[in-house]
Amino acid sequence: MAKKYELNEVEVWDGNMAAAHALRQADIDIVAAYPITPSTPIVQNYSKFLADGYVDGEFIMVESEHSAMSGCVAASAAGVRAATATSSQGFALMVEVLYQASGMRLPIVLTVVNRALAAPLNVNGDHSDMYLGRDAGWINLCSYNPQEAYDLTLMAFRIGEDLNVRLPVMVHQDGFICSHTAQNVRPLQDEEAREFVGEFKPVNSMLDVANPVTHGVQTEEDWHFEHKARQHNDLMNSMKTINEVFAEFKDRTGREYTPVYTYKMDDADVAIFALGTTVESARIAADQMRQKGIKAGVVSLRVLRPFPFKEVQEVLSNVKAVATLDRSAPGGTFGMLFNEISAALLAGGKKPVVLNYIYGLGGRDTTINMLKEVYEDLDKCAKAGEAVVPLQQFLGLRGPKLSFY
Amino acid sequence: MAKDLKEIKDIEEIKELGWDELLPGAALFSFREPVEDVAEIPMEERPYAPTNSHEWQVGDWRVEKPVYNRDYCIDCQFCWVFCPDMSILSRDKKMIGVVYEHCKGCGICVEVCPTNPKSLLMFPEHMDNQEALAMWPKKEEKK
Numbered sequence: 376m377a378k379k380y381e382l383n384e385v386e387v388w389d390g391n392m393a394a395a396h397a398l399r400q401a402d403i404d405i406v407a408a409y410p411i412t413p414s415t416p417i418v419q420n421y422s423k424f425l426a427d428g429y430v431d432g433e434f435i436m437v438e439s440e441h442s443a444m445s446g447c448v449a450a451s452a453a454g455v456r457a458a459t460a461t462s463s464q465g466f467a468l469m470v471e472v473l474y475q476a477s478g479m480r481l482p483i484v485l486t487v488v489n490r491a492l493a494a495p496l497n498v499n500g501d502h503s504d505m506y507l508g509r510d511a512g513w514i515n516l517c518s519y520n521p522q523e524a525y526d527l528t529l530m531a532f533r534i535g536e537d538l539n540v541r542l543p544v545m546v547h548q549d550g551f552i553c554s555h556t557a558q559n560v561r562p563l564q565d566e567e568a569r570e571f572v573g574e575f576k577p578v579n580s581m582l583d584v585a586n587p588v589t590h591g592v593q594t595e596e597d598w599h600f601e602h603k604a605r606q607h608n609d610l611m612n613s614m615k616t617i618n619e620v621f622a623e624f625k626d627r628t629g630r631e632y633t634p635v636y637t638y639k640m641d642d643a644d645v646a647i648f649a650l651g652t653t654v655e656s657a658r659i660a661a662d663q664m665r666q667k668g669i670k671a672g673v674v675s676l677r678v679l680r681p682f683p684f685k686e687v688q689e690v691l692s693n694v695k696a697v698a699t700l701d702r703s704a705p706g707g708t709f710g711m712l713f714n715e716i717s718a719a720l721l722a723g724g725k726k727p728v729v730l731n732y733i734y735g736l737g738g739r740d741t742t743i744n745m746l747k748e749v750y751e752d753l754d755k756c757a758k759a760g761e762a763v764v765p766l767q768q769f770l771g772l773r774g775p776k777l778s779f780y
Numbered sequence: 781m782a783k784d785l786k787e788i789k790d791i792e793e794i795k796e797l798g799w800d801e802l803l804p805g806a807a808l809f810s811f812r813e814p815v816e817d818v819a820e821i822p823m824e825e826r827p828y829a830p831t832n833s834h835e836w837q838v839g840d841w842r843v844e845k846p847v848y849n850r851d852y853c854i855d856c857q858f859c860w861v862f863c864p865d866m867s868i869l870s871r872d873k874k875m876i877g878v879v880y881e882h883c884k885g886c887g888i889c890v891e892v893c894p895t896n897p898k899s900l901l902m903f904p905e906h907m908d909n910q911e912a913l914a915m916w917p918k919k920e921e922k923k
Contacts, residue, residue: 480805541804579807585814592806601799602806609804 407446454580499738643672
């Protein structure tokens with residue numbers, strides 16, 4: 376039996392340590408992992424917990440991230456709880472197996488510490504890996520600080536393993552700004568966390584040898600479409616479980632999570648829509664804009680997938696201009712947030728000005744002043760009632776001003 | 781509500797299932813009921829589910845077939861061990877023959893057969909087995 380880890384009411388943890396403790400408390404049977412910056416400390420801390428007697432499960436060192444996720448797929452199909460961590464190139468190498476995990480309906484938890492994708496090689500934070508995996512059929516939860524990385528990692532097990540869901544869950548946090556920045560974290564005590572996460576409930580377990588089962592079967596044109604439709608249906612409906620788990624977590628901790636995060640949006644004319652640690656910077660920028668009389672707010676997705684379409688429509692129903700901030704090179708079009716937020720607004724019959732900013736690639740700092748410039752652009756557009764700046768701009772880029780559309 | 785595929789008798793019925801009737805994750809069960817020690821149950825007595833590959837006949841993929849000649853077989857079981865499709869029938873370590881419903885004609889059994897002449901040889905699919913046996917080669921002399 377694993378030893379109890381003595382925790383203070385308030386711990387000083389970076390995002391990696393917070394995620395590692397959440398994994399430790401979740402009583403995982405198999406962690407198969409391969410290290411990669413900046414997520415390495417998650418599995419490094421976890422393996423130290425194991426070596427020190429705080430973990431009952433197995434840790435499998437594998438030869439690549441493809442194998443790490445394959446190990447998790449095998450363990451989960453066998454009927455046990457499995458989780459791992461990765462970033463960037465490792466995430467890219469995992470992509471094939473991410474689709475296997477969701478298609479096979481295995482509730483694996485993957486803590487992703489977001490980092491740029493090469494080339495040029497870069498170890499710092501941006502959302503290229505998050506965007507790469509967003510169509511892989513996983514539930515995607517987004518955190519902005521170590522406390523949330525801890526909370527969402529614990530909740531990820533409950534959500535994915537729910538018998539109505541049975542889908543893998545990613546928990547994202549920004550490389551370095553979150554993963555390596557120590558902050559106050561209020562953890563649950565071990566027994567409370569264990570009780571919250573609960574026992575793993577095997578479904579169609581391969582270890583049930585009296586009922587041999589094949590996972591990862593081949594389905595051609597006769598079955599494949601129906602299976603992918605069912606998977607999409609269950610992913611869409613997982614929002615109900617996500618909300619239930621958020622509510623139960625609030626009852627236990629007082630910390631409230633909602634599929635769409637908002638800050639000062641009740642009366643906002645202009646809004647920044649961003650993901651990750653930028654949300655916290657944008658809050659400060661919004662406060663400063665409000666001192667100047669501009670009604671600024673911040674919106675973010677706590678749940679990137681399934682996409683909270685209705686909630687986004689509702690939150691933005693009265694804004695005059697919104698800036699979608701994408702921290703991933705858009706590869707020849709608008710950023711993902713611009714496309715999805717625009718679609719939600721259009722379908723809801725609203726036509727505020729929607730701008731797109733590409734920012735923070737490869738760990739480029741995004742300052743409060745830069746975000747205030749975005750609010751200034753939005754204010755101009757809101758007052759003019761139309762886009763008076765280019766629709767796509769680059770924020771914090773050196774050289775001549777670059778814009779499109 | 782997902783249907784219990786073990787209850788379905790006809791493979792054609794499975795092909796018509798809607799998205800809401802499929803077992804999530806495309807997990808397929810081998811047997812209709814729990815089986816405690818499958819190795820001890822002869823193939824013909826196993827309670828195969830319609831989703832078991834035993835129920836999917838792929839013998840018509842074959843262009844050449846292995847023909848078995850009892851006269852030279854030493855029951856070494858190499859073919860039984862190496863066959864990738866469980867298409868070699870053997871009982872109590874005695875070779876019986878080839879299951880043509882499942883054999884895809886890969887020829888591995890012929891490759892691994894150690895006798896001289898071989899006890900399994902590939903022949904054109906359309907040739908009668910008796911005709912094949914009548915033209916079986918003689919023992920090769922060592923040079």
